[in-house]
Amino acid sequence: xxxxxxxxxxxxxxxxxxxxxxxxxxxxxxxxxxxxxxxxxxxxxxxxxxxxxxxxxxxxxxxxxxxxxxxxxxxxxxxxxxxxxxxxxxxxxxxxxxxxxxxxxxxxxxxxxxxxxxxxxxxxxxxxxxxxxxxxxxxxxxxxxxxxxxxxxxxxxxxxxxxxxxxxxxxxxxxxxxxxxxxxxxxxxxxxxxxxxxxxxxxxxxxxxxxxxxxxxxxxxxxxxxxxxxxxxxxxxxxxxxxxxxxxxxxxxxxxxxxxxxxxxxxxxxxxxxxxxxxxxxxxxxxxxxxxxxxxxxxxxxxxxxxxxxxxxxxxxxxxxxxxxxxxxxxxxxxxxxxxxxxxxxxxxxxxxxxxxxxxx
Ligand SMILES: NC(=O)c1ccc[n+]([C@@H]2O[C@H](COP(=O)([O-])OP(=O)(O)OC[C@H]3O[C@@H](n4cnc5c(N)ncnc54)[C@H](O)[C@@H]3O)[C@@H](O)[C@H]2O)c1
Numbered sequence: 001x002x003x004x005x006x007x008x009x010x011x012x013x014x015x016x017x018x019x020x021x022x023x024x025x026x027x028x029x030x031x032x033x034x035x036x037x038x039x040x041x042x043x044x045x046x047x048x049x050x051x052x053x054x055x056x057x058x059x060x061x062x063x064x065x066x067x068x069x070x071x072x073x074x075x076x077x078x079x080x081x082x083x084x085x086x087x088x089x090x091x092x093x094x095x096x097x098x099x100x101x102x103x104x105x106x107x108x109x110x111x112x113x114x115x116x117x118x119x120x121x122x123x124x125x126x127x128x129x130x131x132x133x134x135x136x137x138x139x140x141x142x143x144x145x146x147x148x149x150x151x152x153x154x155x156x157x158x159x160x161x162x163x164x165x166x167x168x169x170x171x172x173x174x175x176x177x178x179x180x181x182x183x184x185x186x187x188x189x190x191x192x193x194x195x196x197x198x199x200x201x202x203x204x205x206x207x208x209x210x211x212x213x214x215x216x217x218x219x220x221x222x223x224x225x226x227x228x229x230x231x232x233x234x235x236x237x238x239x240x241x242x243x244x245x246x247x248x249x250x251x252x253x254x255x256x257x258x259x260x261x262x263x264x265x266x267x268x269x270x271x272x273x274x275x276x277x278x279x280x281x282x283x284x285x286x287x288x289x290x291x292x293x294x295x296x297x298x299x300x301x302x303x304x305x306x307x308x309x310x311x312x313x314x315x316x317x318x319x320x321x322x323x324x325x326x327x328x329x330x331x332x333x334x335x336x337x338x339x340x341x342x343x344x345x346x347x348x349x350x351x352x353x354x355x356x357x358x359x360x361x
Pocket of ligand 1: 017018019020021022023024041042043044045046066067068069088089090091092093108132133134135195196197198199205
């Protein structure tokens with residue numbers, strides 16, 4: 001597997017922020033398979049249990065526990081490591097939580113991005129930076145078309161808005177310090193990545209559909225869903241992660257022509273509503289799993305959200321690979337194996353191997 005992406009990750013120093021989280025843990029496993037020399041900066045895992053602990057990710061990475069709001073600590077670690085590629089994922093990533101803690105959400109997601117880019121600016125040797133934001137960074141017009149990379153930033157709630165701000169910060173640092181026109185002088189290429197609603201085994205976050213579904217199953221309860229008709233671009237976690245890897249590899253080898261924003265979402269036909277996803281999961285799970293619709297008033301969340309990924313397809317040759325049915329099957333398989341007390345590292349690596357075998361060879 002080390003030969004994927006022209007072997008550019010083999011022995012390459014890669015620093016991931018947010019490596020203790022759901023996506024961070026999958027990314028560590030993927031990059032480890034590619035032979036990368038891995039470093040991580042984040043707070044302790046955000047949930048108990050966590051994929052980070054269950055899959056023994058600490059064995060694969062030099063892990064620094066620190067706050068992204070602490071510029072001094074982050075800069076010290078960055079200068080000690082001198083990474084060549086940086087993937088920024090540390091964030092407060094939950095919409096409903098952001099309504100409860102807006103100030104922390106902005107501090108972590110906006111000033112955290114400023115700190116990350118400032119630490120990168122002060123560290124020589126970095127060639128490629130990917131800032132992971134979200135599909136929710138766009139100004140949501142509640143229309144049926146997918147958003148394109150050149151559309152306005154926005155965000156109704158503090159989380160979505162903070163990610164729109166994180167995009168603006170990235171653009172300001174790119175213009176001011178890592179300008180593509182001066183690439184020959186500074187040698188740093190910086191991009192941002194906007195993925196959809198990312199799902200997969202090993203997510204235990206609060207107020208997300210799949211973790212809520214599994215918790216209900218474990219507790220023998222009927223799952224309650226909010227916003228049944230809200231359409232989201234659901235995708236398996238390996239889809240955007242291989243997008244970020246493709247992008248970082250291009251930034252690293254080809255430079256500033258790949259700087260800018262990139263969407264990594266599923267095909268249009270896989271943007272399903274919450275009720276469809278839940279009903280399909282119940283069906284796949286069996287054992288009379290069932291759901292009901294929550295009728296209490298809920299905080300505002302977008303109704304329609306799709307991404308147009310034509311740019312990534314045309315310029316990065318990146319395509320969505322696992323459709324929604326395959327994705328949901330893999331989630332059911334992962335969680336059944338987990339409940340059967342199988343080895344978590346093994347289950348997760350098995351799914352990575354299967355994904356790579358089906359989609360890259
Ligand atoms: N999961 C999704 O559906 C989804 C979709 C689009 C974008 N994203 C983005 O992907 C990234 C990872 O999301 P996730 O689902 O893995 O979230 P997660 O909550 O599982 O992980 C978040 C990570 O950020 C770290 N973190 C949080 N606050 C921090 C702080 N103050 N200082 C340092 N580290 C801190 C946590 O320790 C953890 O490592 C986030 O930037 C998120 O906004 C997620």
